[in-house]
Amino acid sequence: MKIKIQPTLQRLERSTCNFLAVETVKRELKAAGFRELRQEEEWSIQGAGKYFMVKNGSAIFAFVKGSAKPGEEEFRIISAHSDSPCFKVKPNAEIYGDGGVVSLNVEKYGGGILYTWFDRPLSMSGRVMLATSDPFHPETRLFDLERGVATIPHLAIHFNRDVNEGNPLSVQKDMKPVIGFFSNERIEQVKSRGGFVRLMVAERLGIEPEEILDYEIVLYPFEKPSVCGVNGEFFQSARIDDLSMVFAGLDALLATCDTTTPATRVLAVFDNEETGSGTKQGAASPVLRDLLERINKGSREDFLRAIARSFMISADNAHAWHPNYNEKYDPTNHPVIGGGPVIKINANCKYMTDAEGASVFRSLCRKAGVPCQTFVNHSDVAGGSTLGNILTSQLDLRGVDMGNAIWAMHSARETAGTADQFAAIKVFTTFFS
Numbered sequence: 001m002k003i004k005i006q007p008t009l010q011r012l013e014r015s016t017c018n019f020l021a022v023e024t025v026k027r028e029l030k031a032a033g034f035r036e037l038r039q040e041e042e043w044s045i046q047g048a049g050k051y052f053m054v055k056n057g058s059a060i061f062a063f064v065k066g067s068a069k070p071g072e073e074e075f076r077i078i079s080a081h082s083d084s085p086c087f088k089v090k091p092n093a094e095i096y097g098d099g100g101v102v103s104l105n106v107e108k109y110g111g112g113i114l115y116t117w118f119d120r121p122l123s124m125s126g127r128v129m130l131a132t133s134d135p136f137h138p139e140t141r142l143f144d145l146e147r148g149v150a151t152i153p154h155l156a157i158h159f160n161r162d163v164n165e166g167n168p169l170s171v172q173k174d175m176k177p178v179i180g181f182f183s184n185e186r187i188e189q190v191k192s193r194g195g196f197v198r199l200m201v202a203e204r205l206g207i208e209p210e211e212i213l214d215y216e217i218v219l220y221p222f223e224k225p226s227v228c229g230v231n232g233e234f235f236q237s238a239r240i241d242d243l244s245m246v247f248a249g250l251d252a253l254l255a256t257c258d259t260t261t262p263a264t265r266v267l268a269v270f271d272n273e274e275t276g277s278g279t280k281q282g283a284a285s286p287v288l289r290d291l292l293e294r295i296n297k298g299s300r301e302d303f304l305r306a307i308a309r310s311f312m313i314s315a316d317n318a319h320a321w322h323p324n325y326n327e328k329y330d331p332t333n334h335p336v337i338g339g340g341p342v343i344k345i346n347a348n349c350k351y352m353t354d355a356e357g358a359s360v361f362r363s364l365c366r367k368a369g370v371p372c373q374t375f376v377n378h379s380d381v382a383g384g385s386t387l388g389n390i391l392t393s394q395l396d397l398r399g400v401d402m403g404n405a406i407w408a409m410h411s412a413r414e415t416a417g418t419a420d421q422f423a424a425i426k427v428f429t430t431f432f433s
Contacts, residue, residue: 008223008235008244008247008421009224009235009237011247011315011431012237012238012239012243012244013225013237013387015082015087016125016218016220016238016239017057017125017144017218017220018084018271019057019125019142019192019216020144021082021246022054022059022060022082022240022269023057024156025060025246025250026052026054026060028254029052029060029062029254029333033051034048034050034051034052034062035049035051036051036052036053036244037053038053039053039055039290042048042394043294045065045294045295046065047065047067048064048065048067048260049064049065050062050063051063051065051164053288053291055271055280055281056271056279056280056401057127057140058119058271058281059267059269059270059282059285060267061195061266061268061269061288062219062250062253063264063266063267064256064257064265065263065264065295066263066264066265067261068262069298070186070193070302070306071262071305073296073302073309074262074306074310074311075263075264075295075306075307075309075310075311075312076254076263076310076311076312076431076432077266077268077272077288077310077313077316077388077397078249078266078267078268078284078313078315078431079268079288079313079314079388080242080244080245080246080267080269080271080272080315080316081242081269081270081272082243082246082269082270082271083272083274083275084110084239084242084274084410085108085109085110085112085113085410086109086110086112086218086220087106087107087108087112087175087177087218088106088107088108088219089104089105089106089145089197089217089218090106091214092195093106093142094107094195094196094197095176098188099181099348100181100182100184101178101180101181102178102179102180102181102182102196103176103177103179104177104178104179104197105176106171106177106219106321106391108171108175109218109422110274110275110410111274111410112411112412113411113412114171114175115154115169115409116408116411116413117152117294117412118174119151119153120151120221120222120363121148121221121222122150122151122152122177122200122219122220122221122222123144123145123146123147123148123219123220123222124144124150124217124219124220125144125145125215125217125218126143126216127141127143127215127219128141128213128214128215129141129213129214129215130207130212131211131213138213141205143201143204143205144204146202146222148222149200149223150178150219151177151178152178153209163373167304177219180406193209194208194210197217198212198215201215201217204310209384212297221413223238223413225237225238226430227430233338233416233417233418234337234416234417235412235418235421236415236433238412238415238416238417240317240415241316241406241410241414242315242316242334243319244317244416245315245316245317245423248286248315248404248421248424248425248428249269249315249428250267251304251425251428253267253283253432254347255425255432256429256432256433259433261433263430265432266292268291269286269416270282270283270288273386273387278388281391283387283391283394283396284390284393284394284401288391288394291396292306292395299359306396307396308417310356310397311397311398311399312388312395312397312399313361313381313400314351314352314386314391314399314400314402315387315402315403315424316344316402316403317403317405317406317416318335318342318403318404318405318406319405319406320336320337320405320407320417321334321336321373321405322407328378330375330378334375335373335375336405337406337407337415337417337420338420339371339405339417339420340365340370340373340419340420341361341370341371341373341402341420342374342375342399342402343358343361343362343374343400343402344375344386345358345374345375345376346376346377349389350383350384350389351385351386351388351401352388352389352399353388353398353400353401353402356398357398358400358401360398360400361402361427364427364430367430368423368426368427370423370426370427386400386401386403388401389402393429402419404416404417404420404423404424405417405420
């Protein structure tokens with residue numbers, strides 16, 4: 001049977017920034033009958049009800065209320081994150097050069113592979129804030145230009161003959177996107193309206209640039225996700241890390257949301273994992289704990305008992321064995337693309353995985369009929385961390401850190417396994433069933 005990866009690719013194409021990723025998830029939840037809750041309002045949660053809450057427009061938490069009473073409740077949680085490494089457009093971004101060339105002043109967000117951003121069409125998406133009669137509640141408008149409006153041109157090899165021997169890059173100097181060249185008259189005209197960035201966004205939204213109070217705008221590669229490999233084994237896109245796990249969790253929740261289970265099922269999509277999770281919408285905040293407390297209507301004792309019964313799958317992509325760099329990988333624990341979901345283990349507790357959590361996940365994979373792999377760092381290579389151990393500083397949860405194996409993590413275009421995406425959906429669906 002041919003695997004249909006197109007729905008995942010379409011979601012990736014729509015989700016060009018964290019805000020639009022959340023909007024993609026929100027749209028599908030609403031279509032499935034989930035009702036939105038707001039933090040500032042009183043919640044009335046019904047048994048077997050389907051709900052979601054958005055935080056900052058860039059994090060989203062969906063749940064299906066279980067049938068168990070507060071004193072017998074447990075939570076089954078899949079966590080992932082909406083953000084990916086990129087470039088953010090600074091305020092007063094325009095830089096004017098010779099010949100009317102206009103570049104943008106940008107800041108690196110997260111730990112991207114810089115040189116993968118050269119010489120490709122780039123577009124912009126994000127949110128702008130507009131004034132209202134209440135200064136404490138500006139209006140939010142999301143946008144996506146959906147066309148190539150910039151490029152970061154590389155220096156020709158003739159000016160740097162050693163470029164292939166190593167090429168240190170400065171974000172401030174080397175990574176400025178060029179948006180075009182204009183006459184002096186046009187430049188002065190646009191400056192008087194707030195600059196080219198505000199003008200482009202305003203034209204897209206059908207507003208005046210002067211209405212924009214502030215913005216959060218990112219650059220993204222304007223290239224469609226696609227399938228590759230002789231037999232369609234791979235799919236490629238920007239933002240696979242970690243939106244592929246977000247969408248696998250979403251598929252599992254949607255597949256099971258109309259069935260009743262004792263456990264409350266939760267999909268928690270945080271923001272700002274790539275910068276340490278230390279924001280109000282990040283995993284280091286109390287946002288998930290507060291949500292779970294509001295779901296559990298019992299006493300504090302009931303809540304603590306529910307947390308003790310609960311289990312979390314922290315879903316963030318893993319590093320696939322690379323055929324050109326075998327020496328970078330652990331000799332006996334290097335997952336491959338196509339080999340199924342990956343349990344991530346670290347002796348120094350960079351991940352939340354322990355033997356118990358790994359055993360639970362292996363059992364879920366067996367029940368789902370999918371293979372399972374293990375990733376451990378090469379002992380001489382330092383590794384990163386992810387959501388799991390950050391969340392355990394807020395919640396006393398059992399759990400596992402896992403993800404699907406991908407190549408070129410944090411590149412402008414990553415590669416993942418088609419079959420692995422469906423294996424993750426199957427095991428997540430088993431977890432929620």
